[in-house]
Amino acid sequence: MLKLFFFVVLARVALASDVIEFTDDDFDSKIGDHGMILVEFFAPWCGHCKKLAPEYEVAATRLKGIVGLAKVDCTVHNNVCQKYGVSGYPTLKIFRDGEDAGAYDGPRNADGIVSHLKKQAGPASVELKTEADFTKYVGDRDASVVGFFADGGSPAKAEFLKSASALRESFRFAHTNSEDLLQKHGVEGEGIILFRPSRLNNKFEESSVKFSEDKFTNAKIKQFIQDNIFGMCPHMTDDNKDQMKGKDLLVAYYDVDYEKNPKGSNYWRNRLTFETLCNKGYQPELQFKSRQRFIHVLSYYQQKLPVSGFYFSTGSVQCFGFFHRRDGKALERFLQDYFDGKLKRYLKSEPIPENNDGPVKTVVAENFDAIVNEEDKDVLIEFYAPWCGHCKSLEPKWKELGEKLSSDPNIVIAKMDATANDVPSQYEVRGFPTIFFSPAGQKMSPKKYEGGREVSDFISYLKEEATNPLVAQEEETSKKNKIEL
Incomplete structure (x- = not known):
């Protein structure tokens, strides 16, 4: 009886999570049950996933009844992960009414997830009806963008709401048609005012900034916010x-x-x-x-x-x-x-390797320019993490690729430990492995590789993208011509 009691207690503990678990079998049928839900695609061995897990659990509990949080183990349920193009872990996506609404790019701690998703879940812009509503709203720790519109259906308000919808993940928006509020803030007909947090008020800049353009357009409103939201010293x-x-x-x-x-x-x-x-x-x-x-x-x-x-x-x-x-x-x-x-x-950098003559060049922050940027060669570079299982699976294929192209004077196959070195900003590494192609003469515009992970896939890609014909391709053509003769 005692054993049974402990079994029941443990079972209840195991079921206590507020994070929903989806599988290949039920993902499509259940995702549409949620007006909005955040889904984490993960692998149990992934270090970043392990770090995120407790924060994700706390956020799920705090957001219960507001926004759902779910997860999919991609090592078990690979079909749904492939369907949504998951190439690194963890990958987080927001779904609205069953449809992929894009990547979640917000903070990865409980407070940040809760704050970010609450902004996503509510209206893009909150309506303020009274002075009390206004005072409470602009008293927040973050800046507030408030639209004042005497005419609730004006084109200016429509443009404001477009901006609010586009920037809702980053900034706070509210609107009002209260005559008292318009008069108090000196707005005649329509206007937008950005209110900085009171805790950052100082004698060097105004605590609020008015939108000064004659015409209200989505682009101008967004630019106004970007230029003024943080002030001189955020x-x-x-x-x-x-x-x-x-x-x-x-x-x-x-x-x-x-x-x-x-x-x-x-x-x-x-x-x-x-x-x-x-x-x-x-x-x-x-x-x-x-x-x-x-x-x-x-x-x-x-x-x-x-x-x-x-x-x-x-x-x-x-x-x-x-x-x-x-x-x-x-x-x-x-x-x-x-x-x-x-x-x-x-620079955060590992030491430059004393011997770097192998088929795959080892890149660190200190030699990145010398290997990737300064030489007039095409470079295919893998950014990896030592603990990443997919990176370990790719390693022998990456080495084979380097060996196949080792005689090509115009191609460099390289790799970099992105956890131990600073990665240049134009290479956006969010998961592992991430692969980029850096063309000769266009070093500031690398292209992210999204193809297959077999050696033949990389060869096919380079045949299409390389600045000069691959030596391997020329050798194959030469052999074919000899056979035909």
Whole structure:
């Protein structure tokens, strides 16, 4: 009897998950039962999947009854994974009314998943009917974009809602036709105002920005938001960090805590960043990060972990220098050294191999330019992870491909451990293995390889894409001609 009791308890624990499990047999029949659902395609051996699992479980529980979270084990249910083009793990997709609505590109922690999906699940723009609604909405920790429209059916409102729908994953939108709210905010007929979070208010910029274009178009509204949403010095969090990629940034690390110490958090932000940059005329956008929340970044730069610190990064994800003195003069010198080209560039890189004469070239961050970018050759490069099962399966085929093309002077077959090296920004690696073709003369525009994983598939692809005819192809043609003679 006691054994039976424990069996029942364990069975209940095993069934406690709020994550739905789909299979090849029931995916198509059940996915349409959910107006919106997030599906994780995973493999049990995948390190990233293991890291995501507890966060995914917590998010599923918190979103129960709002948005469903599901998963598919691709090592068991391969048909549905192939159907949706899953090539790396984990792959997360949003489905609406049974249809693939695109990749989920949001945060991969419980808080971020919940925040991201709540924005997706509700209306793209929230209607504000009263002053109390408005005050509560713009009091959020993130910026708010509010449309004011006296005419609820105006073309301007239609364009605003288009922008809200397109950017709902990233930003917060609301609208109102309340006459009291229009009058209070000085809007005659129609207008859009971006309200920055009150915790980031400062004397260097306005707390709100009005859309100033004469014509309301989706494109102009989106550009207005992109240009103004973060202000001069945003507070970077897990939720918004991806929205700041691709810009030149001065990044400041402090013990930021806007919940318990907003005044102290803003003190050094205002003194060292705003004053120095405004007075000296430097123009890079700023980011303000919690030292504890992003401590892994500081560890990455192999520095002692000071109370505060700065680094400068460019849109091409090159990072330069680091200092942690709390005075404007030090920051001024730091920036001047950057513009004078005196700062050291930081790269996460394995050592350059002493012997790299094999059929497959080993690429690390320090020799990426020399092997992939500088030589006028076509390069087919695999980005892999040492723990990835698919990468291990591909390894002998990749080596065979390198051997078959080893005599071709115009082709390089290469591989790079993307977990141990910085990957250039134009190579978007979200799963493993990811393969890119970098054509000679077009090094800034690599093409992602989406074909089969057999040697013959790679050969066929290169015959189509290579800048020069493959040597292997020429040899085959020569042999055929000899037989015909």
